[in-house]
Amino acid sequence: MRESRLWFWHILSAVVILVLLGVHMGTMHLGELLHRIGIGTGDPVDSSQVFERSRQAVYMVTYILLLGTGLFHGMYGLRSMFFELSLSKSLEKTIGGVLAVAGVGLFLYGSYVAVVVFQTSGV
Amino acid sequence: MQQRLKNRLGLWGWLGGGRYGLDRYAYSLHRLTGLGILAYFIMHIFVTGQRVGGPENWDSTMAAFGSPLFKVGEFLVVLAFAFHAINGIRLILVELGWLIGKPGVPSFPYSYSTLRHKPVFIIFMVFAAALMIIGGVDFYFVMK
């Protein structure tokens, strides 16, 4: 069944996000703390660091993976809420479509950024 | 046909935990934080997209978002994330049937899923609180 399949991926994507976003949040938001106890590498959003990361293929791939899973998870969650609002069948269909298109659009844009920056700042 | 009076609670049902249990409050918070993170995430995709314009463009973008107001906003996202992530692990386990016990023959006083689950629930919330505190310490250093 369609809904079972979507929910299946909603849960699996949450597991993937948990790992990747856990690392992401750890480096981005505990950077200052890690720096103080001597394992940090300085300001993570400093342009030198941002572009250093963008150059590495591992980062590009994980960024795209996190982008895709995050968007699917979030968009399904939002759809879930809309489906609980007693809307008409046709409106539900439209909202599902709009969210899917928005998700794919954002995914394409984000992937484009990751790939372009990887290539231009590459060796 | 006599007139029926509509009595659905509406959105208040999503947000008002009332006299129900802790799980009901966690449910409301999970919704709110999920929506908040999603809104931030979409913004985040566009903001970090500024990398395409090269290091100068990136630095000016970061400067634009460097005000304390945005730092506080970001910190709120960290808190929301801490709750959503830890509570999310709990929900994954629970919705797949773990940590809530097995069905049996009901006998008074009744034992039921959320009641059996309560100790686990509290442990998870302690973890979430710990994560928020660690995030708070980092935020303190950043603001100083």
Added chain:
Amino acid sequence: MNKSETRDKAILKTVKFEVLRYNPAGNESPHLENYSVPVTKGMTVLDGLNWIKEHLDSTLSWRSSCRMGICGSCGMFINGLPRLACNNQIVHLHSDRVVIKPLPNYDIIRDLVPDLEGLFEKHRSVKPHLIRKDTAEQDSPTGEFFQSEQELLNYIQFAYCIKCGLCMAACPTVATSEEYIGPQPLTAGWRYLSDTRDEGAEQRQDVLYSSHGVYRCHFAGACSQVCPKGVDPALAIQMAKRDAFMKGFGRGKKRSGSSVIPPIQDWTPRGDIPDAPAKTVPQKSE
């Protein structure tokens, strides 16, 4: 001492009942009306309402029948929680105010009478009965459908439901969604889906796992908290989700309806079972 004096002695306290009144034929808008009710030992909220009807206001309406937690008629929103009026003693509410409103999430017919038709409709939609491919056997059985004790224990809790509808009043998804199947019907659906004698999975699954089925539950747990029979709808719904999730890995439980076993032929009754008492009403054929 005469009768009324005994009664006065037994009065523990006087409690203020605030009851929601709504009359579809009148032109008053819904409002709370106050009544002072003398409370005696063991008096339930339902007794209190009866007392009001008898002594103060005969127009007050609600639905009740068995007054012992079996029929599921007297579900009301009492001091902030959906409960059965007959199942709760007034002194156990630990309050001098008893605020009674009709169950939320149902249309109000009048005063405390909710319209439960939507609940029953959804309940019917999950086909809450055993479905067998061999209907001839089901209609005129030659034996019994085999089921082990453990197989029975897997669902018997969910069969205790009395359809009082308290869970639907507590559910946050039902609060906004008219289409959500809801805790009671989903539990009934899972009760049959997990019954080893049943062969109707294909027909039931489309409803249970639809876009308004089990996935619109987010484990707020209120349904299980308020259930007066300990049925635990939240547990049934998570078990239904787990089953479908495991099928995503190709690991779901494969079921085929249990076999028919012939009745046991050579049995002797246990010696300690007493005979049935003599009939007190003459039988037609005798």
